[in-house]
């Protein structure tokens with residue numbers, strides 16, 4: 535929407551979400567959204583909404599603890615890319631971080647299932663539309679190439 539002053543305004547309230555690409559041995563961890571949630575059945579990167587007063591990195595460390603039972607040093611979260619897209623009645627801004635080290639073995643505490651996906655598997659999994667551009671960013675990382 536463009537106001538009379540020419541400023542572009544977004545009518546939908548913003549939804550700020552953080553997520554992690556946890557990479558190990560050429561694979562990335564994805565989880566399946568459970569029944570009864572938005573986008574149920576789709577495969578996503580673990581993470582969630584930033585709560586008031588949280589930094590993005592603190593929010594993501596909290597979500598990874600809650601969802602997977604892993605301990606993460608917020609300083610180990612490396613900004614990778616982001617998505618900006620309409621989502622229902624909101625506008626989603628999804629910040630994707632890369633993570634190569636954590637403590638603990640991820641377990642599905644919220645998700646229906648977890649999978650360590652290589653690039654071929656990732657391309658076959660149904661994902662939320664906002665995540666699709668992430669695949670090309672992840673491809674060189676999963677091939678072990680530095681970016």
Ligand SMILES: Nc1nc2c([nH]c(=O)n2[C@H]2C[C@H](O)[C@@H](COP(=O)(O)OP(=O)(O)OP(=O)(O)O)O2)c(=O)[nH]1
Pocket residue numbers: 551552553572573577578579580581582583584597621626628662663664665
């Ligand atoms: N975690 C995550 N959320 C994603 C991805 N792609 C995508 O469109 N989303 C959307 C789905 C949801 O609308 C929103 C995340 O909200 P959520 O409900 O999972 O967050 P949360 O864990 O804080 O959940 P809750 O406490 O509100 O139940 O972002 C992704 O790759 N990872």
